[in-house]
Amino acid sequence: MILIGHYDSPFVRRVAIALTLYDMPFEHRAWSVFADADRIAPFNPLRRVPTLVLEDGEVLIESAAILDALDEMTGEHRALIPARGEARRKVLKVCALAAGLADKAVSLVYERVLHERATPMWVDRCRSQMVAVLDVLQADRSAAAGPWWFGETLTHADIMVGCVLRFVREAHEGLFDLDAWPTLAAHSGRCEALPVFQSVVKPFFVALPAKN
Numbered sequence: 001m002i003l004i005g006h007y008d009s010p011f012v013r014r015v016a017i018a019l020t021l022y023d024m025p026f027e028h029r030a031w032s033v034f035a036d037a038d039r040i041a042p043f044n045p046l047r048r049v050p051t052l053v054l055e056d057g058e059v060l061i062e063s064a065a066i067l068d069a070l071d072e073m074t075g076e077h078r079a080l081i082p083a084r085g086e087a088r089r090k091v092l093k094v095c096a097l098a099a100g101l102a103d104k105a106v107s108l109v110y111e112r113v114l115h116e117r118a119t120p121m122w123v124d125r126c127r128s129q130m131v132a133v134l135d136v137l138q139a140d141r142s143a144a145a146g147p148w149w150f151g152e153t154l155t156h157a158d159i160m161v162g163c164v165l166r167f168v169r170e171a172h173e174g175l176f177d178l179d180a181w182p183t184l185a186a187h188s189g190r191c192e193a194l195p196v197f198q199s200v201v202k203p204f205f206v207a208l209p210a211k212n
Contacts, residue, residue, distance in 0.1 A: 001026040004040060005033075005049025007202035008170070010102045010163035011063040012050040016200040017159050018067055022074045026052075030202070064095065067156060080156045087150070094140065094149060094157035101133045102164040109171050130168070130176070137161060138181040147190070162191030170204035 003019065003026045005012035019026050031039050037047040044051040044061050052060040060066045071079040082088040104126045111123060141149060141161075149157045165188040168176050178185040191197050 001055060002029060002053040003027070004029045004031050004043060004051040004053070006030050006205075007200055008167070008204045009049055010160070010167040011099070013163045013200055014156070014159050015050045015052065015063050015066050015070075017163070017196050018070055018080060018156070020196050020200060021080065021154075022070060022078065024070065024073070064099070080154065080159070091150060091155050091157045094137070095160045097133050097137060098157070098160040098164045101130055101137075102160075102167060104130050104133075105164065105168050105171055108175075127175070134176075134181050134184065138184050141187055142183045149187075158187070158191060162188055162197065166192065166201075167204065 001019070001024065003012070003016055007013050007016060007028075007030070016026075016028070029039075031049070033040065033047055033049055040047045040049065040051060043053060043059050046061065048061065050061075050063055050066060052066050054060065060069055067080075071081060076083045081091045108123065108126050111119065111126075144150065146152050148154050149161070161184070165178060165184060169178055169188075178188065
């Protein structure tokens, strides 16, 4: 398999962590959606990451869809999410909130890097949405008694939240102080202490295409 995208993307990183935990070998192509858009296009016309190319040539796009396929491949006994029912829905909800947080954080990066002038109304809207999600995740994680979000076992929810918290901290240094959400900050530290998180990491950097 081939995983396309930089590990500073929380979406690419969550897929790489799952692949590693599932013991699924893969080749990593650290291509940027800006600097390497033309290289990504033959695999994904949206020129987005993560993009995962399976051994038979099938191409999977969008991190949640990719993980759904990987969960099926690895089987229910190893999947990082319950197979069905309320327990599954709860994991998916936390994943959706964290993914939405990541989307807003990426939007703020684009606003800062690609536009000559930030739009105050858009920036304020994104920031307020991010703070609201962080508040909800903080309360939800604080109510969890186990070492991980849903007990003794790591799930996709733990991974997605861990990945997005690092991204927010690095991409928006000084804008969001995670100490204001201490339970989430502790969760981030617990995730980053795991060898698999340490093996799949890249400091945040925006690689723009060269100007002619």
